[in-house]
Structure formats: structure tokens, C-alpha cells
Amino acid sequence: MINNKIFVFGQELASDWLCAETANELLDEAYEKSKLAAEPDIECILEIFDNVSKAWSDPEYKLRKKAVEILPQLTSFSAEMIEEGLNVVSSICSRKSLEKRLYSEIGSLEALNEGEERPHNNYRLKAQPRGVVLHISTGNVFVDTVDSLISGIITKNANILKMSGTNPVFPVLFLESIKEFDPAGIIWANQAIVAWNGGNRAIEDVLFNGKLTLVFWGERKALDSLKPRLGRQVKLIENEPRYSFAVIEGKCLKPNAPENVVRGLALDVCRWNQQACSSPHVVYVIDKDLKTSHQLIEALFDEMIQVSEELPHGNLSFDEKVEIRKVREIARMMQVRSEGRLVCPEEFDFTLVLEYDPAFKISCLNRTLFIKRVTNIEDLIEQLSPISDYLQTAGLCCSTDFTNIFEHELFNLGVKRITDIGGMTESHEGAPREGYFILRDLVEWVAVEYKNDYQSRIERLLKNLCSSPYYCQLIEEAGGCSYNSFLKLPFLDKDSFYRISPPEANNIPSRPMADTCIDTGLVGWQCAHIPGTIHHVPEEYCYVEIISTKDQSIIEDDTPGEIVVTNLDHKLQPIIRYRTGDLGRWVEIEKCPCGFTGKSFELLGRCDDLIVERTIK
Amino acid sequence: MAEGKPFIKCGQLFDHTDAFEYTPETEQLFVDAMNEALRWHANHCPDYKAFLAENGLADLKQKYSPEQIPPLLVSIFKEFKLASVPDKQVKIELTSSETGGRKSAIILDARSYKRILKIVENIFGSLGLVDHKQKVNYLCFTYDPKYAVNVGTAFSYKLLTDLTAHRSVYYAIRFDKKTGEFNFDAEAAAKKLIDFSTHPEPVRILGFPAYLWQVCDWLEKNNMDLKLGKKSFIITGGGWKIHKDLEVTKDIFKDRVNKILGIPHENVRDLFGMVEHGIPYVDCECGRLHVPIYARAMCVDPETLFQVEDGEEGLLYLMTPYISSYPSISLLTTDKAVIEDNCPCGRPGKTFRIIGRAGMAKHKGCAINALELLK
Numbered sequence: 001m002i003n004n005k006i007f008v009f010g011q012e013l014a015s016d017w018l019c020a021e022t023a024n025e026l027l028d029e030a031y032e033k034s035k036l037a038a039e040p041d042i043e044c045i046l047e048i049f050d051n052v053s054k055a056w057s058d059p060e061y062k063l064r065k066k067a068v069e070i071l072p073q074l075t076s077f078s079a080e081m082i083e084e085g086l087n088v089v090s091s092i093c094s095r096k097s098l099e100k101r102l103y104s105e106i107g108s109l110e111a112l113n114e115g116e117e118r119p120h121n122n123y124r125l126k127a128q129p130r131g132v133v134l135h136i137s138t139g140n141v142f143v144d145t146v147d148s149l150i151s152g153i154i155t156k157n158a159n160i161l162k163m164s165g166t167n168p169v170f171p172v173l174f175l176e177s178i179k180e181f182d183p184a185g186i187i188w189a190n191q192a193i194v195a196w197n198g199g200n201r202a203i204e205d206v207l208f209n210g211k212l213t214l215v216f217w218g219e220r221k222a223l224d225s226l227k228p229r230l231g232r233q234v235k236l237i238e239n240e241p242r243y244s245f246a247v248i249e250g251k252c253l254k255p256n257a258p259e260n261v262v263r264g265l266a267l268d269v270c271r272w273n274q275q276a277c278s279s280p281h282v283v284y285v286i287d288k289d290l291k292t293s294h295q296l297i298e299a300l301f302d303e304m305i306q307v308s309e310e311l312p313h314g315n316l317s318f319d320e321k322v323e324i325r326k327v328r329e330i331a332r333m334m335q336v337r338s339e340g341r342l343v344c345p346e347e348f349d350f351t352l353v354l355e356y357d358p359a360f361k362i363s364c365l366n367r368t369l370f371i372k373r374v375t376n377i378e379d380l381i382e383q384l385s386p387i388s389d390y391l392q393t394a395g396l397c398c399s400t401d402f403t404n405i406f407e408h409e410l411f412n413l414g415v416k417r418i419t420d421i422g423g424m425t426e427s428h429e430g431a432p433r434e435g436y437f438i439l440r441d442l443v444e445w446v447a448v449e450y451k452n453d454y455q456s457r458i459e460r461l462l463k464n465l466c467s468s469p470y471y472c473q474l475i476e477e478a479g480g481c482s483y484n485s486f487l488k489l490p491f492l493d494k495d496s497f498y499r500i501s502p503p504e505a506n507n508i509p510s511r512p513m514a515d516t517c518i519d520t521g522l523v524g525w526q527c528a529h530i531p532g533t534i535h536h537v538p539e540e541y542c543y544v545e546i547i548s549t550k551d552q553s554i555i556e557d558d559t560p561g562e563i564v565v566t567n568l569d570h571k572l573q574p575i576i577r578y579r580t581g582d583l584g585r586w587v588e589i590e591k592c593p594c595g596f597t598g599k600s601f602e603l604l605g606r607c608d609d610l611i612v613e614r615t616i617k
Numbered sequence: 618m619a620e621g622k623p624f625i626k627c628g629q630l631f632d633h634t635d636a637f638e639y640t641p642e643t644e645q646l647f648v649d650a651m652n653e654a655l656r657w658h659a660n661h662c663p664d665y666k667a668f669l670a671e672n673g674l675a676d677l678k679q680k681y682s683p684e685q686i687p688p689l690l691v692s693i694f695k696e697f698k699l700a701s702v703p704d705k706q707v708k709i710e711l712t713s714s715e716t717g718g719r720k721s722a723i724i725l726d727a728r729s730y731k732r733i734l735k736i737v738e739n740i741f742g743s744l745g746l747v748d749h750k751q752k753v754n755y756l757c758f759t760y761d762p763k764y765a766v767n768v769g770t771a772f773s774y775k776l777l778t779d780l781t782a783h784r785s786v787y788y789a790i791r792f793d794k795k796t797g798e799f800n801f802d803a804e805a806a807a808k809k810l811i812d813f814s815t816h817p818e819p820v821r822i823l824g825f826p827a828y829l830w831q832v833c834d835w836l837e838k839n840n841m842d843l844k845l846g847k848k849s850f851i852i853t854g855g856g857w858k859i860h861k862d863l864e865v866t867k868d869i870f871k872d873r874v875n876k877i878l879g880i881p882h883e884n885v886r887d888l889f890g891m892v893e894h895g896i897p898y899v900d901c902e903c904g905r906l907h908v909p910i911y912a913r914a915m916c917v918d919p920e921t922l923f924q925v926e927d928g929e930e931g932l933l934y935l936m937t938p939y940i941s942s943y944p945s946i947s948l949l950t951t952d953k954a955v956i957e958d959n960c961p962c963g964r965p966g967k968t969f970r971i972i973g974r975a976g977m978a979k980h981k982g983c984a985i986n987a988l989e990l991l992k
Contacts, residue, residue, distance in 0.1 A: 321919035322932060322951060322975040329690035329949070333697055336667040348920050 007175050009033050009158075010189035015168065018194045020202030026160065026192060027132075027210045034131040034158035037190035042102070042112040044186060045154055046095045051181040053093035056086055063173045071142065074167050076273060076366075078314035084271070085143050088426070089174070092147055098154055105439040112156060115448060117569070120540060122452045127443035129156040130213045130235065136162045138198070138218040141272050142170040148215055148438070149174070153187055155442040160192045160207070168195050198222075208234060213442065215239070237441050242392030243362060246280040246421050247380065247406070248296065249398040250287025257299040261397050264422020266303040268395060269350070270311050271425040274365040278393040278417070278424050281363040282370045284380055286398075290356070293373045294341070297354045301343050304367070308349045316348055316366060323364035324348045331355075358383045377402075381409055388414040395424040454543050455483040457568045462486060464571050471574060491552065491564060492578045494519075520565040520575050524601060527594035533603040534587050536596045542567050544599070545577065546584055549607055560585040562607050583607050623657055624728075626650040627938050631735055636743040636909035639965040643910045650938035651683040651946060658944035661701035665689075665944040683913055683936045684924070688949040694723065694893045702726045702942045711772055711892050723892050726942040733895050736939060737776050740909050743964075744899055746850065746886070752784040754813040756806060758824025760799055761788035773890060773897070774823050777852060784818045789828060803831040810836075810843065810878070819848035822878075826853040826870060826887075827860040833877045844879035851880055852899070854888040856971075867904055889971055893945050896937050898969070905960045905968035912937040914969055916956050917949070927956045930972055951975050 004015045009029050018026060055061045064086055071082045091097055102109055106127050110116045115126035133152040137145045145164065149171065152159035163171050171193045179188040196203045208214070209231035216223060217239045230236060246265060252258065268280055285293045316324070331353040334340035341354040350367035358372045360383050374380040384391065394415045398406060407418055416436065450460055462481035465471040471489075478485035523542060524535025537544045543566040546555045555561045563584045567575035583604040591597070620628025626649035633643055659666045659677050669675065672687035693699070700707075707724045725733070741747050759774045778786050789806040790799045810832065813820045822829060829851065836843065851874060857864035865873075871882045886900040898906040898914075908914045915924050916931025925931035933954040936947050953972040960968050 316920070318919065318930070318953065319976050325919045325932075325949075326690060326692050326951070326976065329693060330696055332671060333664070333668060333689075333693050336671050337664055337697070 005172060006163075006192075006194050007172065007188070008192045008194065010185060015195050018196050018203060020206070023203045023206035026194070027206060027212075030132040030158050030160055030192065031211070033190040034129065036186075037153075037158040038129045038156045040156070040186040042109045042154070042156070045156070046098055046109075048178065048182045048187055049093045049098055049150070049154070050095035052177050053090045053095070053097075055177055055181070056090035056093065059083075061177075063177045067170060067173050070169050071167070072314065074169060075142070076314045076316065076320070078312040080311050081272070081314060084311065085141075088143050089146060092143070092150060098150075101439065102154060105437050106155075106443065112154075112443075118447075123447040123449040126446045126448070127155070128446045130442055130444055131157060132160065132210065132212040133157040133215060133442060134160045134162070134207060134210075134212050135215045136198075136218065137216075138164055138222065141276050142167050144217065144276070146171055146174045148217070149191065149193075151438045151442055152215070153191065155439055157213070157442060158190045158192075160194060160212075162198075163193060163195045165195075165197070204229065210234070213237060215438070215442075237438065239436065240390075242277045242390050242416070243360075243387060244278050244280050244391070244393035244395070244424060245360070245384070246283040246395040246424065247398065248283060248285050248396075248421070249402055250285055250289065250292045251399065252397050253285070253287075253292050253296055257296055261421050262296075262299045262303045263307070264397075264420070265300060265395075266307040267311075267422055267426070268424040269304070269367055269369050270307045270313075273313060274363065274367055274369075276425050279365070280369065280393075280395060280424060281365075282360055282372055284358075284383070285371065285373050286376065286380060287373060288375050290373055293354055293371055297341065297343050297352050297371050300352055300369075300371075304350045304352070305345070308367075313349055313367060320364075320366050321348060324351055324366060324368060327351055327353065327364055327368050360384055360387055377406060377409060381413060384413055391415045393417045393419060393424050395419055395421040397421045452540070454539055454568070458483055458486050458543060458566065461566075461568055461571070461574070461576075465574055465576075468574055471576065486566075486576075487554075489577055491547070492576060494581075520578055520580065521567050521570070523563065523565050523580065524603070527592060527596060529593040530589065530600065534589070534600055535603060536592070536594075537599045537601065539598045541569065544601065546586060546601065547579075549583075555586070558585050558587065560604055563601065563603075581607050620728075624650075624653055624941070626653050627732075630911060631732055631739075631939065633910060634739050634742065636736075636740040636911065637907060637964040637966050638910055647910060647913065647938070648680075648683060651686065651936060652680050654938035654941065654946045655681065655686055657941055658701045658946065662699055662944050664697070664699055665701070683947065684915070686936070686947040688922075688934055688936075688947040689945060690949045691891065691893050691945075691951055694943070694945065699943050700724060701944055707942065709772070724942045725940075729895075729940045729942050732939040734776065736895075736909070736911050737897060738780070739911075740897055740899060741777075741780050743909070744886075744901060744907070746852075746899075747780045749780075749782055751781050751848070752818045753781040754784050754816060754818050754820045755786040756789060756810055756813065756820065756822045757786065758789045758801075758806070758822070758828035760790045761792050763788075764792035765799070773854070773892075777823050778821075781821070784816065785813075789824070801828060801831075803828070803835050807832045807835040807839075807841075810845075811841065814843045814845055819850075820845045820880075821849065822851045822880075824853065825855045825857075827857055827863050829853070829874065830863055830865075830870075833873055836877050842877055842879065846879060847881055847884070849878075849880045849884060851878075851885045852888055853886070854890065891950065894935050894937065894948050894950075895940060896935070901960060901962040901964060901968075903960055903962045905957065905962070906970070907960065907964055908967045908969065910966070911939060914954075914956060914967060916954055916969075919975070922949075927958060927967075930955055932975060933969065933971070 006013050006015050006017060008017065008026060056064055058064065067086060068079060068082055071077065072079050106112060108116045111125055111127040115124040117124050135148045135152065137148060149159055149161050161171055175188055175191055175193050182188050208229050211233040213235045215237045216226065220240045223238055223240055248261065252261065265283060272279060285296055328342060328344065328351055331340055331342035334355065335342050339356050344351040352369055352371065354371045358374050358379065361370045363370060374383060391414045394410050396403060396406065396418060410418060450456060459481050462475055465475065474489055475481060475485065478488040521541065522538050523544060524537055526535055545564040546561040547553065547564050548555055548561050560583055563580045563582045565575060565578050565580055583606060584601040585604060587600050587602045589600050619632065626646055630643065630646040630650045656677050659669055669687060674687060706726045708727045708730050709725045711723045738747060755778050757774050757778065762772065762775045787809045790801050793800050867887065871885045874880055874885055875882055883902040889898040889906050890896065896909065896912045898908065901907055913936040915934050916929065917924055917934050919932045930953055933950045933952045935950060938946055940946065951974060953975040955970045955972060957968050957970065
């Protein structure tokens, strides 16, 4: 049963809907939807994905069952491999994983909403969605296809995904499950999953001349033929196939190859039948002694037998079989001529070839691994240099000292991602898949700049205090968000502290009040050149006033008074004109040797300690 | 052409001039000849002997059926130089015309060279394509052998021009002395053909079909239909390769050349061969590639190497005992094919149809390189 439907921005349509006539319609609708896609709070998007994740983790989930039933017929993957792939999909969608990824690539969730304040840089940084993202993937690994879509969604774009001809099913099932957990349509209604035959000029000429970002995963040749056809307004994110390899330092394999390394390597070779760009083609053993490589191939053979039972290969096509046959026959002749060794079962479950020639070799995949020996790092780098432009992942098993030198060398060479053996084909949670930080490319970084003098910062702070009902009203009464209005705001004492916060802040447990500094944050600091209790005011962080203890008028000269603090950053629990209960007075320091040029005050103790008797202090 | 020890049976087999004389005697001769060749190569090529042992064939005194001899994959000859004769006995060394990577080097000793000349003569003769008294004008869509001395395709077509007497031979892939490159000029080839049509001698056109297609394009554009006649032949080879977009079925091809060149359908023949194997498989009048008695063809599953049923697609596996200079007597090709029998032409034996090149990687053989010259 092959799928015959597609989704186009909230509508379920027949799979052949897209044609020359409807391509413009698709694009126009995508522009409209891109505005809606940018609106929701990132939290809401993550919440929906978290529910999708939970659903797909359940083996009984109906759409998962459907995928397990259909996908082995469409792909060369066994049912077991499909199950593992679906677990990966579930794990990618979890809130924890997506949050980690967003933090690592975008820096914060806030950047995707209102923007992330960068007070010390005088701007607010915003990750602006690019608008419409068109994903074209020719790859066989269905997880990567939906991962590309997910990346587009969590960066709040409207996405058009072109399904690969071989698997026109999984993306549809995946969007269907998003629909299930997104009754308001904040995500799924802004996505289109379509199908057309690659090379269909009538459709592609329309889409390739739209205003969009094109994420392309495919061969160099396809990419080269595509490029000249792209319109001026297309931003291309190109991902051509790359080659990955593993490196094991000989001494890590002595006296015996560690079980976790051998198993890890077997899994990296077997997952996705080696068809991911992060799957190793070659494993290099760094050792003077060739025996170590022989030990590895023997240990790996046993483990591959085991993993092949857990994750069977699935069906091989005629052509794939021919490719494996070629590798085996050449290896057999090498073995005869003492130039290598072939270790494999009779069936084409997997093929291990130890070649004495260390030159990098591209595998025909489908669990065909070359094992090669090099004597040192320099030798290895020399072997990898010819393909340095096409390297992706390096899986390492080396001693710590070695790893440090090695990382440097490999990145210099062009490697995009270094990980441990066993982690090559399975990204760590939240890490960019395949070593590519795609989220950063799916947004445009924009900034709202502002002046940094204290008056401007106070005015901006007031504008941001809408979430506190207490201040909202006070600001209105004071006449707006200007600095002059600020000076009309009442002082804040400890008793009214709780009233100022927005309701959600009260849910946060344990807010100690015992220390003034905890309430307000930093108020003053002492450098090595100022005596006694004199403090410099960190003006980028807070605004300090000294007021008369009698009539609360603002003191400009050196008369002692109560120190009043406004924190320029706190928004959730604003600290506006907070009476610290500390006594202080302004001190004029012409030029502090530390270089500070702002205001300084002398801390005189607590207000309660002051006895005022006429003019005697 | 009787041969002495150790090739008595080989000699007897090649002495059968009817290439399709399938009798119990010729079948037995083929088996015996294969065993002679097996022992020869095992004794003269240490790598081959080790390969046989690796595949469980160590006892060379025993007699084997040809199918029991483990095949060498054709790619092996691109990776390794295997020889069963010393260098001084090499009469001719043929390479595939590919430019990059390792060259496929095939060596022929005097014995193999002599045999292949005879085999070619026998096969084409049995198909009615040999007439040494008839002078013919040749148009060859192949490299000029004067300049492409060791290129396998040029060698093959040189053999084909010797099937008749010639009035003239024109090689359409010309060597440009200034640039040192080979170039194909469709217009010059078309004009040559027009010139041929004004002479009484028949014409034979040999080589890659895509080139002839281009020549037909030129003639059609210039509203020229030629009448080359019933005695003229077209023998195509090498396939369409990178010009898959131009590829048409044999019937369409025959219709077009019949219309534009005036050559009858049954005189358009395709040829399949490979430098590592040497035997030419040639279309009969009915358009089927016939297996001669000097060879055996079957199709196998690429994983198990078990023979598939006739009519089913498999990897083409070819056997012949004639080559004594390198051990390719049992060869696993990378071509997908179907074996058939009962050809309507009435000739006994099997025929096969090539489905295409098998495998995922891009192969760059002679045919592709020559086709890249197409403008």
C-alpha cells in the first residue's frame, strides 16, 4: 500500500496535485503561511513536538505501526532497522532534545520569540525565520528527511518538503501525527509535503525562482545542475554527500580490542546499512604492527555477526549485490597476492576488507568496511588529504593526549564532526545531526539596537514591564515610560516586593529576602585604589539614587541618605527604586586610578543605625 | 590450424569453422579445451593458481566442467596485471581507452592473436558477413588505429575491416595533430558517406550507434536520403552509454537507418564484446547475439553465483578457452543480461540480450570515452 496523498498547508490532496499550474499557488500560499508560522511561542511548538515524540516512542502507536508495515517494502531497510529509525525520530522530537539543540545552535529560546537581550552589547538579538524553506532530499535515510523538516519548523519557517521518489510515505505519516497533537494548527497547517519527479522543469522553474531558502541534500552532480537554475532570491543551503571514517589508535586495541569499541564500530557500519554520510567507509588503525589490524578484523567479524542478527540488512538490489561482488572479488585477489585480507560470511550480510594499501577508499556501502593500517598521524593525514573537501565525520578511539593533537589536525584537514566510535551514526542528544548546524542557517540574525546611557536604559526597562500589573498601572499614572515619569514612581520597600512580580514569578520557589544584594543584584563594587567603604556604581547594571531619609527627596550632593537601587535588567521581578535600607553618600572621585569614571558612593551602614540630632551625625 | 600439446583440443575446437555447429563432439571439445586452458594458466600464472586454490580448486589433474572453474571478475583485470606468458611473448597489449585511473591492460601472445583472428573470421563467416572478394568502403566510428595503437576498440574494428577486401577505410574519430586529441565531426562523416554512395561498392559502417545517429541527423537536416543497398551493412557496438538520452530501441534505429541510408533492417547488426574476453557476440538477421561454440554464456545471481533460469535477468558470465596470455577463461562480467534460446534464425545454441551495465558506480569504459567526443 503506497501512499497517494500529500499535505499542502492544511489540506489533504492527491499526490499528483502539484503541477505546472499549481506550483504558483503552492508558492503564494507558502508566503502567506510563513507569516503565521513565525507567530507561535517556541514553547508551544516544543510542547507539540514533545507529544509527537511520546506517541512515536510507543510501539503500539497506530502511525508507527503503519510505518513499520510499509517502510520495509519501500526501502532496503529491515523492519528492525526501521524500528530503530523510528526511535531516533521519537528522540529527536522530544522537548529535551530540541531544547538542547536550540540552545546549542541559537543560544536561547528567547531569540526565537521576542529576541534575546544582550545588554552589554546594547542590542536585542533575534533569530528571524527565513520565511519559506524548501527541502529537497534525495537520500534514502528517512530520518534525515523529517529532521530537515523539523529543523525548519522549530525555526518557525513555513516548509515545503519534496519527498524522495523511493519513500513517499514517511513524511506524510509524520505530519499526520503532528496534526494529531496540534488541533489549533499552529504547526502542521503551515507545512506542505509534496511530490514531483526531480527535473520537472515546469514545477521547478516556479519554485526555484521564488523567494525562499532551499535546503538541498544530494549528489554534487545534481547540485551543479541545480545551481544555475536558481533565482536571485533563493538562498541555497547545500549538503552534498560526504565521507566518514574511523580512527583507532593501536594501543587502544591491546591486548584485546575493547568490546564497546568493536560493538560501536559494528553499529556504525550497520545502522542505515552504512548509507548515512556519517557512516564509516574506512577504519584506520594507527600502529606499526599489522597484527593489530588483523586482530580488529577478527573481533569485528564476530560482532558484525551479532549485530546482523539484531539489525538485519534488508533486501539488496541487483546492482547493490554487484557492487559488493566487485569489492569481494578484488579483495579475494588481494588476499591471494598477500596484499590484503577478506573476512566475510558467504551471504552479503557484511564485508570486511583489510587492505595493506593505506589510501582512502570509498566503500560501496551496505555494510562494506575497509580496514587500513597507517603508522602515524602524518601518514593518516596524507591518506585523507586527497578527499579533504569531502570529509564529514571522524569517529575516534584514541588516548587523550593523542585526541587533542588529532582533533586539531583533523579539523584543519576539513573534517566537520569528531565523535566517538559508536556515535558516528547516532548523534548525541541535541547535537547537530551529521555535524551540520542547520538551525543557524534557517534563521536570519537581526538586532534591535539601543542607546546605552542610563536614561535610555531606564526608559526601555519601563517599556518592558507590561507583564507586571503593579507597574503597568503605576507607569500609566506617572505619565508613561519617560525618564521623568520614572522619577515620579513610588519607592519600593520590602513589604511591597511580592506585589510587583507577575503572577508566574510567585510559582518559583524560595526567594530569599534577607540580603539587600540578593534583592537587587550588584549595587557597588570596590577597586584596589579606593579606601574604606567607598564603592563604584556599576552603571551598566543598575541605577543608584540616594534619597533623604526625612522627606525622600533626591540628594545630589554628599549629604548622607538611603541608597535606592533600580536594576536595569530584571524584568520578571522588577527592582525599581528599591529602598535598600542602607545608608550612603555620594563621593566625588575625580579620576580613580582603576580607570573608573562613573559615580561612587560611600556605604555608611544601615539606616536604622543613624541618629539624627539637629545637624550632628 | 592444428595445435600441439598442450592445446590439442583447443586447436581442434577452433578448426570447426562453423561457429554455431553445436554437436556432442564440439560440446566435448569445448569442455576439454577449457581444461587445457585451465591447466595452462594454473601452471603459468601463480596468482591464478593461488586464486583457484583459494576457491577450492587445487587438484589440477582432475577434469572439471567449465562451470566449475571459478570465474574472475572483469574488474580484476583493471586492478591487477595477470599474465600467463613472459613479457617477451607479448605480441600486442591492448588497453581500454579510459583516460583516468588504472588502465585495463590486456596482453595477447602470438597464439591468442592468431586464434582470435580465426575465431572472428569463423563467427562472422557463419553469419554471412565475410566476403574477401568484395571490395567495400568502410566508415568506422572509432579511433584511427594508426594513432590509437593499443586501444581495444580500435583493434577490434581493425579486425572487422578485414572481413572483406576494401576500397577505402575512413576512421571518423580523427586525430588532430595540432592538439593531440581525437575529434569527431558528424558533417565530415556524413559527407564521406555521401561520397561512398556514389561508388558501386557496398558500404560497411562500424562503431558506436550514437555517432551514426548524429550522422543521420545531419543527413536528415540536409534532406538527403542515401541508397547504400542490400550489400551494405551496419555493425554497431559499444552501446549508447553516456548518450542514454539519445538511445532508441533496435527497431527504431533500424527503421531510421533504413530510411535515411537505404540499408535493409536485417543488415543492421549489433556486436557485443569486451577486451578482457575477446569473443565477438554478433546479431543474426533476427537481431539476437549468438553464442558461438568457442564460448559459453550463462547468467548468475551476483550474490550466490548460482545460475539463473534462461529468460531471467542475471549477471553475464562468459567462458572461452582461446586466450593463453592471461587467465580470463572464465569471466564474470558486470553486465546484466538474459540468456535465451530457440532463435528464429534457426541457428542452434544460446543467444543473449544485454539489459545494461550492472552496479551503482559510474563506469567509464571505451565506449563512454569515445562518446564524450560527441559535440
